[in-house]
Amino acid sequence: MDKLERINSVQMTMLFLFFMTGSSIVIIPAPLTNVAGNGGWIALLIALAMGMLLLACVLYLFRRFPEQSMIEYSRLLIGRAATALLFIPFTCVMFWHVAGIVIEIGLFFKSTMLKETPTYAVNSLLFATIALTVRAGIEAIARMVAVLLVLMFGFIILVCVLVGNLYHPEYLLPLMPEGIGPVLNAAYIAYGFPYSELVAFAMILPCVWTKDKPSVSKHLFLGLAINGATLILSIVCSIMVLGPLSGDLKYSLYQLSRLIFIQEIIERIESVIGFSLIVGFYFKASILLHILMRTVTQLLGLKDERILVFPVSFVCLLLSITTYTNEASMEELVNLTWPLINNLAYVGPLLLMTGVALFRRRMAK
């Protein structure tokens, strides 16, 4: 995690893909189809387009300041005091964000596979693993990512193929039974989670090797397109299998895996698939914790971020087991409040810096 740690562009793209797809593949299909019905995939396309715009802003700033993180170029663009003012809420939201992902893991386990296990035991083990991963550094995370990415995406495709005998394409129609309103509402949810969160990724983009930097833009856009295609695939598959029920059943992909039944040979494989989906949560939380550590140390001008990994993880763990333990309140937070918080804490600073960078460039000409 020191300044010498570098990864290549493909590894960064795989981290980005995990960051964007990790938890959303399990969570996002249900709220989208619940709000927008069959138009859930259209809502995702709208949110994806907004995500592309945000990524364009992130990459514009990355091209202008290739060796500097978001905090470092913010100091150059708007000064130290304004940077501190913008990044204190950013850091606080990141604490909440890391905790939020682990809350979701806890809720997922509680309602699917480990119903009798106390959530604090699940969360504690996960946080211990996440903290050790982050302490190992971004190079170690990047080396692990390829195998587990193949595992996670392999299982997603496997589920979609194995439930093929249950597809009812007629369930996809009508596309927007209640008009465009619910679709825009669902797009707002998907924009808040996961697309507006990609702004935080600007903190670790300078970790890419200098020779690989020109290809980062192309790779990250490709990663975002793969993320969008995967999420649309899972939404469409869950609508085709579950029909009108797809909005009411949480964790759509897991629900699909429960329905797999092939000649009494392949059945009840949901636990295997559930654990492979958890890999996505684990990686997202690890990447976010790494970004949080980097944000805290750069904001406060500290040199050693490794020493702070355990206490920061401990704070996040305790936030995950003391806040939003009620599933309904967590759902409301994700659907209503989280997009707003993300806009204020993540997107606001990014747009401000992009505006200032563009203005300064024009003035320099």
Added chain:
Amino acid sequence: MFGKLVCLLALAAGMLIADLPKLGGTGRGERLLYGALCAVVLYLAVIFVTDAPLPNLDICSIGSSDLPNCSSGDSTRRNPNRTR
């Protein structure tokens, strides 16, 4: 409550065993922040173990009036039914 305490103490012991020997070699800022984070851990640990309705991210306290879940203002959410 006993299970929660054991879990917390085990994690805290692990953290301190790993970090204390290295803490002396770090800068003043790191040590100060480490102390501040430990204070936050202690506060949240009290909330966790005792289920006390103290201010937290989902329960904001302003003066004498609590504003449970700032986003919705739903008063039934104060100290939500903990599922564990």
